[in-house]
Amino acid sequence: MPVTATSQLGRARRLVVLQVLGLSFSLVLTTFALPAAFFFYWRYTRAIGDARVYMFEWMLDFTGVFETENAGVFEAGDEALASVAVFVQAADILGNAVAVLLLSGSHRLLAEDQQKGCCIGSTDDRRAALAEETEWTPAWKAKVEELSLRGMTLRSLLQFYQENLPTMPDWTYAPAEHKTRDVVRRAIIPLTSKEESAYAASALNGDGPQRAQVMVTHNWGNCFKDLLAAVVSDALQECSFNLATNLLEDDPAFLYEILAKTACLDxxxxICSFAVNQHICICHSNPYDRDPFTRELHPVCTCSSANIFDPDGxxxxxxxxxFDDMMYHLSATGDCRQVIAADKALDLFNRAWxxxxxxxxxxxxxxxxxxxxSKAAIMPRMHTLENLDVRSMRASSETDKEFILNKIAHNTGVEQFNTELQSLILDPKSGLLASWHAMDSWQQIREVGRLIRWGLADGGTGKVWKAWEAHE
Incomplete structure (x- = not known):
């Protein structure tokens, strides 16, 4: 059954209550148990006339294990009170241990070790599995290397979202409605038309182009806000991005503050939308990208660059x-991983690219x-992934689709590719969805722990709780 946001919120609050109770129990016991223990110890040493009797002997004396010639000095009431003191001391030790366990989050470590949430794959033998480098011409290799250095910091991406998008002339960005293709047509292309360059390589990119640590795979029909939220969730090591999505829309400055505190901004x-120079690809033509409100085609660019027509790739x-060569280059020359930012309709898995x-x-x-x-969002749509066939997938143009199919046919064959694709996504042990199939109570507790850390970061304003409740 899907785990709803409300149930996770309830678990989080119950865990907070347990932590508070554990801490309170420990403080109360420490406050009253230790004075009581010293008081009875003092009475005992005075009664037997030996101030050097150890607490351990005192405890054994009243359990019958250690007999002394002065054991009868106490009245029955004294023995009972002393026994209570020993019990309270033991409870104090136990209470302290429970409080430390709850407050440290150690009870969630098993989940961390058993399964890594939403990440699969290993880098241990990655280099050994790389194919031999393609015989690239110097010009081809130079372009591949140039592309690999067009990564953007999370800081620059958030600055684009907070500063550039809201101030575009003749267009108003609507976070809940506008897709990545809308942002490319109405923001990225116009902003870079003067330099005729990729956004990542332009002066607008405050941190400048960087070697990419992560390649983000996404479809242009995805809500742009969700794309950025998926990137944010990756930086914060979150499995789902609904919480980041809500915070991006309601309070992006607060989200920026959280990322700064966790040293994630670098x-x-x-992301192809920013890394690829749209002025040599698509800027002069637009046969199908329409504004979701006016239903009019987005305007085309008037720059002097020529769009490259490349039917044979x-x-x-x-x-x-x-893209394939750039991924190979990034893998061969250093660490690079992939984030797959799935849209809520899972249309990404029907896009050939x-x-x-x-x-x-x-x-x-x-x-x-x-x-x-979120898990609740994908479970009803899981069945749509069961019969994926690359031949029925869509691309921006028939030329692109034909290029991809020809490459697949040359490398592995279409049928084998489809079989391997099914295994890659749906295999219950090693597939991309395996971690979602296997999300048990331990992982849910881990999610709750992360939510608590987010909640503590807002300084008691309730922003995180409000954003989490908005999942429903």
Whole structure:
């Protein structure tokens, strides 16, 4: 059964109550138990006339294990009170241990060790599995290396979201409605038209282009806010991105503050919308991208660059025909992993380019992390992934689809590719969805622990709790 946001919120609050009770119990016992213990110890040593009697002997004396010649000095009431003191001391030790366990979060470590949430893959033997390098021409290799250095820091991505998007002339960004393709057409292309460059390589990118640590696979039909939220959730090591989505819409400055405190702003991500120079790809034509409100086609760019037409995928100047080679280059020259930012409708798995990137990352043994809005959001749609066939997938153009299918047919064959794709996504032990199938109570507790840390970060304002409740 899907775990609802309300139930997770309830678990989180119950765990907070347990932590408070544990701490209170420990403080009360420490406050009253120790004075009582010293009081009875003092009475005992005075009664037998030996101030050097150890507490251990005193405890054994009243349990019958240790007999002294003065054992009869006490009245029956004294013995009972002393026994109570011993019991209270033991309870104090136990209470302290429970409080430390709850407050430290150690009870969640088993979940961390048993399963890594939403990440699969291993980098142990990644280099050994890489194919031999393609015979690239110097110009081709230079373009691949250039693309690999167009990562953007999370700081720059959030600055784009907070500063550039809200101030675009003649267009108002609506976070809940506008897709990535809308943002590309109405913000990224106009902002870079003067330089005629990729956004990541332009002066607008405050931190400058960086070597990518993470390649983000996404579809342009995804809500742009969700794409950025998936990246944020990856930086914060969250499995789902609904909470980040709500905070991006309600209070992006607060989310920026959380990322700054957790030292996540310097993480670098490669996102094609920002990394590819749209002025040599699509800026002069727009046959189908329409504004969701006016239903009018987005305007085209008037820059002087020429869009490259590359039906066979062999153009040296083209940038969209080198994604596989760039992934290989990033894997061969250093650590790089893949984040798969799934849209709420799971349409990403029906996009030929996206599936090809996922399969290539698996072949290169890149560590892959799948990001969903929430478990509750994907469970009703899981059945749509059971009969995936690359031949029925969509691409921006028939030329792109034909190029991808020809490459698959040449490398593995379409039928084998489909079989491997099913295993990659749906295998119950090693597939991309395995961690979601196996999310048991231990993992749910881990999710609750993370929610508590988020809740504590807002300084008691309740922003996180409000955003979490908005999941429903």
């Amino acid at each position: 993480h670098t991500y490669w 062999r153009s040296t100047l083209s940038e969209i025909n080198k 996206c599936v090809a990137e996922i399969a290539e990352a698996k072949r290169l043994q890149m560590t892959q992390a799948l990001k969903f809005a």
